[in-house]
Amino acid sequence: MRHLLTYCLLWCALGAWAQSRERVVRTFHDTRIINTQSVEMLAPRRLDIRIVHRFGDMLGDAGGWPTFYGLENAADVLFGFDYGVSENFMLGLYRTKGAGDRRQLLNLNFKARLAQQRPTMPFTIAATALGSLSTMSQVEGSGAVSSFPQFSHRLAFSGQLLIAHKLSEYIGLQLTLSTVHRNLVPHYDDNTIFASGLATHIQLTKMLSFIMDVQLPLNGNQSPLQTVKHPDAPNYYLPIGVGIEVETGGHVFQINLTNSAGIVETDFIPETTQSWRQGEFRLGFTISRLFNL
């Protein structure tokens, strides 16, 4: 009897230990939500070829029937890839059209997973660093950002801390803390902008999920918290995205609506001047195909 009790206790202790090491995975189903990056990583030696497209405004002054509700315009387009270097580290290289003052962007992105949710750890935590280089021709004498007085003025950077929690089998939440630094800005703007964001992923069926994200700039003219704004600054709005994600084994297809024209952090956090209320939201889609190398 004593042996049986010892065996049971040992078995329970082993079970508890194993459970405490059990990692919670797939808080999100893709490495990006809509605008924001997610805590998800690519497995080692996996290549993700990615195409992201944002059409023009669906409604508002630039939308409606003349543009077939924005489908005849392209606000921004991303072509590129992500690659899983190791279990906790991935990198990506993308070309984007650019939706702000800087155009024709080459973006290099790094993401590292710092912690994984498990019974003893409530969050999955990841950090990202993105560098963005504008390759557009210098517009001399324009007095605008695109005059690029120095080469370094072509650069912008973003750093993010992503903290996610999987509430249940079907719901994932993420808090995002971001900073964006642009080396050259107009006279009314701040070089460094901080932002916080929220994102969610709700699984509706085995293949279909609802996704949503929003970013709240905390300083500068971009922030709704700043009551006094520079008179020359344009009106800025929170970049908000809602969408549906379809996963079909090896492919992730996402269709979304967002007021953000830009796709990468250095664009959509400081440069969102389109308003949902004025119909300046657009249809967007993401096609992602995974390859094992």
Next chain:
Amino acid sequence: MTLRALEFFFTSGVIFTVLFSSCTKDKLPEPQVNSACDTLMPVYIGTIKPIIDSKCAIPGCHSAGSSAGDFTTYESMLPRLDNGRFKKRTLDQRDMPPQGSEPLTEEELLLIECWINAGFPKQ
């Protein structure tokens, strides 16, 4: 220290060294109104419209009903003037008219700049 941790710290170190060494914190000066505008004082009818008609409102570009924006009348141009997109593409980025089209001359650019700075008066 594990190989994974070494890999992480090495990569982070390289990334942050590159980032911080290439950071600047520059602002463009506040734009000054071109003194030439005091004498030019262009308005849409008579000065700007002929430029727009010959360089922008042409078939395949910003003609009537164009999905890229109708620039055939003052009223149809107004939304893009109000939201600053016309200025951004024409004066700041200068990617309009696009490559391959007849570009705006320096004189035309100055007239458009003065017109926009004056609040794009119609007449």
